[in-house]
Amino acid sequence: MSAPGVPDPRGEAQALRLDQLQVALDVDQADAALLRAVDGLSLAIRRGETFALVGESGCGKSMTALALMRVLPHNGFVESGSVRLGRTELLDLPEAQMRRVRGGRIGMIFQEPSTSLNPVMTVGAQLREAIEAHTALRGAAARARAVEWLARVGLPEPARCFDDYPFRLSGGQQQRVMIAIALAAEPDFLIADEPTTALDVTIQAQILDLLRDLQREHQMGLLLITHDLAVVAGMAQQVALMYAGQIVEVGSAEAFFAAPRHPYAQLLLQALPDGARRGRPLAAIGGAVPSLAQQFNACRFAPRCPHAQDVCLNAEPTWVEMPPGHGLRCARAGDAALDHAAHGRSPAPSITPSTGRPMTPPDARLTSGATPVPLLAVEQLRVTFSRASGFWWRSQSGTAAVDGISLQLARGRTLALVGESGSGKTTTGKAIAQLLRRQATCTGRALLDGRDLFTLQGSELRAARREVQLIFQDPYASLNPRMRVADILAEGLIELRPELSQHTRKRRVDDLAEQVGLPSRALQAYPHEFSGGQRQRIAIARALAVEPRLLICDEPTSALDVSVQAQILNLLRQLQHDTGVALLFITHHLGVVEYLADEVAVMQGGRIVEVGTVDQVLGAPRRDYTRALLAAVPRLATRTGP
Incomplete structure (x- = not known):
């Protein structure tokens, strides 16, 4: 891959190229008229090649894709640069001709279906x-x-x-x-913006295999935008790491994962959850991506970089070529210390967990060596949705989405609920949280400290809702678009903690924003002004606001990049130590399960088919279905590209 701004001699007539692309948003802020979401970005994708664009939420990845397709938001525009498909300049095409390109020659999978x-x-x-x-x-x-x-x-x-x-x-x-x-x-080229974020591992493997087949059959070029580095390792030939609107490292996938050279890349790889890091805090990068509504005169990553020196604070770094085929935007490129870190020959820098407190090892949790008393006991839960039929939409009994499951969860423990999409995981969580009373028939019992949640009414049910909170899978659909973030976070406190004063509520809201990595200015914004990952952080903060005893997490980190995911996982572990909150963690990310969970329950077709400790289920699965799930999990150590 050529460095940004350098012509790429490979297959000009068959390439999709971006050269020195500048994309700005008119945000009408007091301190700056324009927000430069993409700042001088250059890359080239050949037919049949997979080019991965990775980085945190807010770095400009999705905005790059929207600019390429010419579907920027109403306040966005391309300031300068070029977007070429072969020898055709897409930025100069009339909209009628661009419509034939869009979807026909270049397809796009959007992040939020x-x-x-x-x-x-x-x-x-x-x-x-x-x-x-x-x-x-x-x-x-x-x-x-x-x-x-x-x-x-x-x-x-x-x-x-x-x-x-x-x-x-x-x-x-x-x-x-x-x-x-x-x-x-x-299409000749496909832009895939987080194409597998909402998919379980078996369907993800099927989709990735389909993309590989199409690439072989039609020589389709693929721009893969994702935060799942394991998927990148298995799919991509080239990787570009983006930060604050710029590409800071680019090279072959093999070189990138074997020896990442930029400090940002090194920290991202250290933030990946897996069983090997269990019991230790993940390397959650402190701070956040800087606002792009400013003029930069220093390295954009320097405030968060453990290797920053005076040279990093005095001027923006230039692009440096580091053979073979590796490019880097870092003032310390070639420095011996960074080279040692790239090859894993020095210990990872000390990273403070996102809570700002020392991480507690798992043996100090609020559970004893004896069999823990369950906080939640689900007994023979069955959930059936009615099916409408006929001209008058008469209600008929339907198929059971959850078919007689039982499980237990102790205080201060994490039970992971895994399985394919449609297996009943989310329905189980909603039924326990009493969110399906008007939509489905629920039988069996869900005992919270001995009280059956299905029998509670009125004030008793209201009190239980404070003790049981749910983080929804889709933050866009679960956040009120007409409310500011501060009001969203305060709403639960007002309804379920009326004894708190206004001053106490405000302080609690400020603390929540800091805990989940949201800047203070975000509190006065609306949900649509954030990326998908940032909206998920808002949803997590809202669920934590009333300090529940049971937190039902429905894919809480699926929309988050690895750095923010590390912050959230560190936060959840610390909360368990501080408050003894129990987590019912619904996920398809088995790396997170290996890192966070104490027990695992595997669901298939509305039933639990295997349950046990993490070591039992993931280390020595007994059911073929569980073994198939584990076999579909992408790993950084395995590369199976086309």
């Missing part, structure tokens, strides 16, 4: 629209192709899904629909 799919159109209508716009297929032939694509992305009963509306599908199923729409026209 719930906001990208049209809620008043069926899945099939949206997929057929893309097929008819960019291929010669029409009518029945277009429908057949659409159903075929729904099957290829792993949707069950694709013919039925064709006639469904998006809101009837799970988050993972909506993401698969988005992938089908982007691939239906078999």
